[in-house]
Amino acid sequence: MVEHADIRVVHRGGSKINFRAPVISDDSRLLLCASGECVKVYSTSTEECVHHLRAHTDVVTGVVLRPSNHLQVYSCSMDGTIRLWDFTDAILIKTYVIGQPIYSIYASAQHNGMFHLVAVHLQQSTEQLVEARELSVVISHVSSNPAAIAFGRAGEYLASTKGLQLEVFFLKKQKSNRFSLKEENKKGRKNTFSCVTCHPTDDCIATGHEDGQIRLWRNFSHKKEYTYSTLHWHHTTVGSLCFTPEGTNLLSGGVESVLVQWRYNQDTQRDFLPRLGAAITHVTVSPDGTLFTTTHSDNSKSCYTLTAQALLICLYCSRESIETDLLIDPRSKALVMNGKPGHLQFYSLQRDKLMYNLDIVQQEYIYQSDLQQFEVVKAAFNSSGNWLATVEREQKDAELELNLKLWAFDDQTQSFVLNTTISAPHENRITALCFSPATDSQTTTVLVSSSKDGHFKAWQLTYLQYEGPCWSCDFVGAYHGLVPSCCCFSADGSLLAVSFQEVVTVWSSASWELLTTLSQPPGDIRDLCFGQLSCSKYLLGTSTSNLLLCWNLLTCSCKITAPLLMYTSLPTFAVIAASFSSLLSVFVFKPSEPRPIFSQKAVCSGKVMRAVFAPREEMLESCEESSQWLNRCQLYFLSQHMDLMTFTTKAEEDKLMDSSKQLVIDDTVAMTPFHLLLGKRRKEREDSARPYTAGLPMSLTHVSSPSQLLQTPAHVLPSTSYLCSMFVRSLLISVTDNRSVTQYSYSTNTHSSAFTGFILHGSTSVPK
């Protein structure tokens, strides 16, 4: 198998930003959050991601402002390093190597020059403190959860909770007091600690508990005379606690998705900020107290001031599995998947930003554990993107409620409008949903749904006289009472393939008659897909016995069977099939060939959840054989940590690097989209103005292309003798480049014609 050096897996966004609590800069303008292997810097006013601080090689586990310099930030990672950044300019200043996986980091403002660090190792379960790079264990047996440790008033003590024990360690006296709770109180409430925070000016520790109680501990400097009061509003685990900088208020959040503000020392007074969208995992307050940030379990983050709020969302991830699979909206080229409960999210791949959430269920979501509510389980777009079909399901014990909804795209509002709701379209779960591809505007669009009740149904768009278009059932098909698992239309829409366990049936979509059956036991068919363009005669499938199957529909014979350990679905686009094997390597096949055209091992750590081929907005001009499959589309896949990854070629990366440099923003100007646009233009103008004003030979050293030399006015050019040698040198380099390109292009021309639209790059500038 071939490994390709110039194609590599890159991180394209997504990723959890709710993994650790975010940090707000001192002026409340920037928000830093750990996101996968990098730290993202957001602007709090525009919600734009300003910088990525990339250097760590493993998951970033903590971000903390440097107490002595509010423009610098420490980040720690599982790779065993701590890095110091200038976050306004995204510059890495220092790297400290600890050598052990670091789970969380805390800094204290009162210990000048010292660098307090609490590192927790799972094996030894010790906590370590770095002072001028010397480690000393402060508290052992601490929890790996960063919310379980907090610095107290003026850095005098550390509060650490684990299980049922609160330990307060006094740094000056170097002694600790331990307070234990009973496992359950009389009413059967669980007392386990869930989070801890300390009052900024008073000797008061607030702890959250699994039963929803908040305890305020006082007088803990005396071992016996400690006392605590209890606040109780949350009904399940308190997710996060935070004191405001003045200590006048205590903020708490939990599963209820309500931010509760408690008045310190006036326990009965509290304010609520309800309906925040999802369970709160972290609450933080900006150092000036004007901004609250809540991080939610669905990977969204909200900032609240007293009047306005902003919402930062990377990628909603509410559940462990994405039931709808990844889809591409053909119209906006957005990635579509489950979003908020009962919603579909449209996520822009180019900008790494959520576009909007489409409310499918249209029912208020109640945040309560083990309460079953409607969920979107299937979705499909037709090829032009003006119809969207969704299936929602509610499982109440034994009875199942299903709704099939069809949404039409409204050009005026630029969103989907509900057209038809079919309640109980099937008697059992719907296993697959697909639209027929519209080859021209005359043929009617057909939607096929297959269900566990043993039937597949074709739904057709009909035009009623007064009510406009609506959908109705056209055909109900079955095959020997077997359960259909997936269905697929051929590229021209004339054939429909439906798999019934281990049998694939092929139906004519015009007359709904069974044309042929294909079967390749053992193992049930899991996925089905027709080839496109030149490979449209092939039908691809995967089976539960880990085989990749390919049938030639003209001969009805099975062509390729490649034994693969596959566990993700088979995403297909064009003629290329990519598959993920258990060793986390990617193989890219062409249906006509048994040999993979591309393979890469160890694409990411952990499981690959879902993958999808997304078409490119503009075609890439690559000429290498191995990367040709990336020319027209990109393979996106979602890792376990909700990182959205993709494959890029080197050329593409270089282009990206250039564009990202333009995004470095002047610190004095407020970050607005207008600024981004205007600033970009201004910069371009500056760049173009430079050759005229400078007039120095230095500025021309990077004038490499002959065209640029020709366009420049003669009076600003240096002497011809100087230019001549440079011009010749530039030509020398391009010769070697172009030769390699032509060699590759020659070899690809002899290849199958499946790669259409291939452009020979640089052939115009080959010197005679």
Add this chain to the structure above:
Amino acid sequence: MGEFKVHRVRFFDYMPSAISKMAFNFLSERLAVARADGAVEIFKFTDNYFQEKVIPGRDGRAIEGMCWVGQRLFSAGLNGEITEYDLENLRPKYSMDAYGGPIWSISSNSQGTLLAVGCEDGTVKMFEVLEEKIQFQRNLDRQKGRIISLSWHPSGTKIAAGMMDMIRIFDAETGRATHRLLVDRGLGMSKGREVVVWSVIFLSDNTVVSGDSAGKVQMWDSITGTLRKTHLVTKWDVLALSVSQDESSLMAGTSEGTVVQMQFLQSSVEQQERQWVRTRTFKNHSHDVRALVHTDCAVVSGGMDTHLVVLPLLDQVEKSSKEAKLRKITFPHRSLVRCARKAGLLLFQFPDHLELWRLGESEGQGKHGDCLPVKRNPEKLLQLTRKGEDHICCSAVSPCGGWLVYATVSAVRLYRLQYDNNNVSISRVSKLPKELRTVHQLCFSSDSSRLFASSTHSSVVVVALSNPEVKHLHTLKCKSGSKQPLHLLVPSDDGKWLATANADCEIHVYNLHKMKLHCTVPVYSSCPTAIAIHPSTCNLISVHADQQMFEFSLQQKEYTEWSRRLHKEGLHSLWLDRDTPVTRVAFNPENPAHIILHDTFMFCIVDQSLPLPDAQTKFYNQMTLRSLPAAERMRHSHAFKICKYFQHLMTVELLEDHSLVVVERPLMDIMSKLPAPVRQKKFAT
């Protein structure tokens, strides 16, 4: 087949009365509890919270205020009278009208020289405490509206008075009102209603703490007359406040049944300034907490739900010690049920009447745990309503069932009962000897020919009962000169001995044939809660409030070998950890080695022939023993055979026909008879 046939009696619908006020004497560590029916109970905290004395109530004596002055106990109530109690004779010593309408509160200064009472007519009246009485001194400035609560400044120069909508501060010397602190009314609906300052406390740093009907606990500066801090503690009323002696912790009892603690804490280690911070909330009551006492290591609370709850503050006591356990005292520490063992009758004593029941009969035999079919239902033979305003303090029925006697603080009434098939005829014995005047305990001899009544100075009056005439025979006097009342009076079955126990922890044994003192059992530090004389061996068994048990031989006048062994090896820790005292000792005539004991939550047969359990032995082993084969069983059994099947026991008695009578009063029945508590929003309802 089971060992005993058990009469399980549940028709004694005893209802304890609500607790209205409490006062704690820090010197003698005794707690006085006033109940809604006017009864006053004295609990001795040093002796395992034993209910030492009970002063029966009286109709119309609703106690609203109570305070100790030295060892003297005063109470005042809505009848407008101040009463001092005679704690030696368990009766009010005198009552004195304050002439100010109903009295809402009474408070003494820390020197114990003056009593202040707050009256309905708005006056605070000062009484001077004299040697044997109190004397009116003067009125403070008269206010409009009633005086609900009073508190002296520890120096005795100022008095804070809680009223309607306000608090007044008086100068105790001049009698002038110096400040008028207006208390906010509640919000919303209760805006139009006057707020009642139920409780005030004057702290030594001149802070006045008030608890009011709007649910607030407020801290006021009495020098400037300004409000310092408000704690909204409940949606309902704050009824009681209590502060610890060092004034660092404050408790507030609310209508919701919660007790809220506030502590005077430094906000951080550096800062010296302290402030009151609300800390813990305890909920041990279902109804109003009307009375609160903050002792050094515990909080004692009582209220409408009739329980007296002693809640240890865990930061003040050792965690593993006995004091660390929460204690709920519901039932009196003495038996209210008398049993006529020969006739199979039960006498139930209520404050205002007596009930005489005949036990039912069953037929057939059954295995262990079976329910036998009832042949004849139990039957209420008699309900005897007391005469006069005073409540019944003691009663007795003779073993043959022919005599019935009860006593109030003012009179003793003796009745002759005659049974004629199903009819009962009752006739009062009109002429009683004049020695039967003040009586604390009554009992009959086993042959029903004598009546014993305890009288003043621990003396016992012996009365001979014969049909036409009742004659005073003798008065038995102890030689110790104790003035304390007797609370236990037990004759032996053979009629030779009479054992008595008094509040000074003395046990005297009299020889009834010679009518003189036989011996005095060595005084043990804890008060005896039950004593009995063994019918065959003539050993005296005494069980004390600290759960210790002694066996004293009357012939040898010394502790028996078994008793010595018991104390050498020590009782099992689980036995010592029980929190209700043993209230009755009985014997099994068929097996002289068996002693039957019971407290509220268990009854126990102590088998003197079996080895004593050591610390490692499984103490509650009856269930495991049952599963073992017979041979194994002997090896594992120990002297204490405990049955917890019956709960909330009022009495356990062995009848002549070898059947056991068990009188239960389930707590659920008591709770269901209480009025509805204040409505509270419960989560998820």
